[in-house]
Amino acid sequence: MQRRDFLDARILVVDDEPEKARLVIELLGIGGYRSTLAENDSAQAFATFQAFEPDLMVLDFNMTPFDGLAVLGQIEPLVSHTYLPVLMLTGEISREIKEKALDAGAMDFLTRPFNATEILLRVKNLLHTRLLHLDLENERDLLEDRIRARTIELLRIQDEMLDRLALVAEYRDDATGAHIHRIAEMVRNIASEMKLPDEDIALFSKASLLHDLGKVGIADQVLLKAGRFTDEEMTDMKRHTAIGSEILQGSGSAVLQTAERIARYHHERWNGAGYEGLAGEAIPLEARITAVADVFDALTSKRPHKEGWKREAAIAEIERLSGSHFDPDVVEAFLIVMKKTPTAEQGAV
Numbered sequence: 173m174q175r176r177d178f179l180d181a182r183i184l185v186v187d188d189e190p191e192k193a194r195l196v197i198e199l200l201g202i203g204g205y206r207s208t209l210a211e212n213d214s215a216q217a218f219a220t221f222q223a224f225e226p227d228l229m230v231l232d233f234n235m236t237p238f239d240g241l242a243v244l245g246q247i248e249p250l251v252s253h254t255y256l257p258v259l260m261l262t263g264e265i266s267r268e269i270k271e272k273a274l275d276a277g278a279m280d281f282l283t284r285p286f287n288a289t290e291i292l293l294r295v296k297n298l299l300h301t302r303l304l305h306l307d308l309e310n311e312r313d314l315l316e317d318r319i320r321a322r323t324i325e326l327l328r329i330q331d332e333m334l335d336r337l338a339l340v341a342e343y344r345d346d347a348t349g350a351h352i353h354r355i356a357e358m359v360r361n362i363a364s365e366m367k368l369p370d371e372d373i374a375l376f377s378k379a380s381l382l383h384d385l386g387k388v389g390i391a392d393q394v395l396l397k398a399g400r401f402t403d404e405e406m407t408d409m410k411r412h413t414a415i416g417s418e419i420l421q422g423s424g425s426a427v428l429q430t431a432e433r434i435a436r437y438h439h440e441r442w443n444g445a446g447y448e449g450l451a452g453e454a455i456p457l458e459a460r461i462t463a464v465a466d467v468f469d470a471l472t473s474k475r476p477h478k479e480g481w482k483r484e485a486a487i488a489e490i491e492r493l494s495g496s497h498f499d500p501d502v503v504e505a506f507l508i509v510m511k512k513t514p515t516a517e518q519g520a521v
Contacts, residue, residue, distance in 0.1 A: 179203075181299050184226035185210045186217045186243060187261070188235040196230055196261075196291065203292040214238040218246040226256075227302050228295060233262040233273070241269075244276035251277065255305040257298035259291075331378065334427065338381035341388050341416075351469060352381050358465035358509070359458075365505035366461075376458045379430035383438050383462050386416030410447050413439055430458055438462045441497045452499075460499040464490060464506050467497075 183205055187193040193210040200208050211220040214235040221229070229247075233240040240260055247256075260278040262270075270281060280294055338352045360377035368376075387395060390412050394405050401409060416435030420428050437450060437459035444451030471486040481489070487510050494503035 178299065178303065179205055180207055181205065181227040181302070182207045182209070182224060183228050183230065183295070184208075184221060184224050185230045186214060186220075186235075186240075187230075187232040188212055188214055189232075192232070192261075199288045199291055200295065202288055203295065205295075214243055217243045221247050222250070228298055229256070229258045230291075230295070231258055231260050231278070233260055233265060233269075240278075241272060241276055244273070244278065248277055254309065255302060257302050259294055259298060261286075330425075330427065334378055334381050334431075338385065341382075341385045351473065352384075354469050355383065355462065355465045356380050358468065358506075359461050361509045361513075362461050362465065362502060362505045365508050366501065372458075375426060375430050376434075376461060378427050379434050379458060380462045380465070382416065382420065382428075382431040383434045383466060384412060384416065385419055385431075385435055386412035386414065388419075389415035410439070413437070413447055434459050434462050438466060442499050443496045445496075455499075457499075460502050464498050464502050467493075468506070 183200055185193050185196045185200075185208065187196070187210070190210070190212050193212055197208050197210050209220070209224050209226075211217050215237055217238070231240045231243060235243075238246075240262075244258065250256075256277075257279045258277055259280050259282060260273055261282050261284060263284055273281070279298055282291060282294055335352075342352055356377045359380040360373055363373040363376050390409060394401070394408050397405065413436050417432050420432035420435055423429055423432070433456040437446075437448070437455050440446035440448060440450040440455045440459060440463070442452060442455070442460070446455075468486055468490055471481045471489060472483060474480040487507070490498065490503060490506060494500045
């Protein structure tokens with residue numbers, strides 16, 4: 173029952189004696205209630221309850237083939253999540269039966285014979301409680317909707333900030349941010365092909381945007397050099413993984429924690445010959461996936477010091493390095509992704 177006229181509350185009367193049910197309906201009409209329904213077959217009470225969706229049920233205890241307790245048992249799954257008042261009509265019954273009825277969901281009892289004033293007061297009180305409960309439910313739903321909308325907005329802002337932060341590292345040689353977005357898409361595709369949980373797929377893809385954040389700490393003459401690095405320059409360039417890790421460490425955000433691991437370990441190699449010497453599964457999975465995506469994109473991209481490789485040549489190189497440079501399982505997933513992706517030059521992957 174939404175917030176509407178109190179007298180529009182739907183009231184279902186279940187009694188296998190039509191005369192008694194009719195009497196209750198008439199008394200409710202005297203009280204001004206406009207939406208009432210009688211069901212005389214207790215075997216049909218459940219179906220009628222589902223169709224009518226009452227705000228209150230007036231239920232006789234002594235019925236056949238199902239008594240009031242049996243009917244309560246049938247509807248319990250439908251009302252266990254909300255407050256649905258049940259007024260049980262009885263003759264003289266034992267305390268034990270009353271306790272069972274209360275346990276089954278009855279809210280109040282009315283002993284026959286009863287007068288109009290008595291039943292109308294009981295119904296009014298039960299419906300008042302029902303209405304208050306629904307008001308609270310409506311307020312809760314509105315609050316949940318606001319929280320949900322705010323959460324979506326915060327996630328949108330988080331994604332935008334990740335994107336902008338990642339672009340800082342790319343701005344000097346790729347102001348469009350195309351590289352980081354290609355990496356994120358490739359990470360998503362590989363992780364999906366590996367049948368990882370959806371939450372991990374989304375997490376790894378978002379976090380991979382920041383894989384080269386540490387490049388903000390590398391001098392332009394090294395980062396943009398149009399030629400091979402000297403040993404000293406290579407050592408300086410390798411610092412970008414540690415710099416990125418330092419920038420991102422200590423966060424309580426799952427995305428930034430994942431990004432920190434990717435930034436630090438995406439240049440590790442499966443055989444242990446990477447920057448920090450981690451090998452095999454000691455390298456975080458998100459970093460192993462990003463490593464394949466990063467190298468493939470680096471190979472196929474045109475940079476100041478090189479032309480981009482052809483797609484087929486880059487794929488062959490990734491496959492050649494499986495088991496040495498890259499995790500074989502990640503490469504296997506990468507190759508499947510490549511087969512599913514239309515053949516094109518870099519920028520269409």
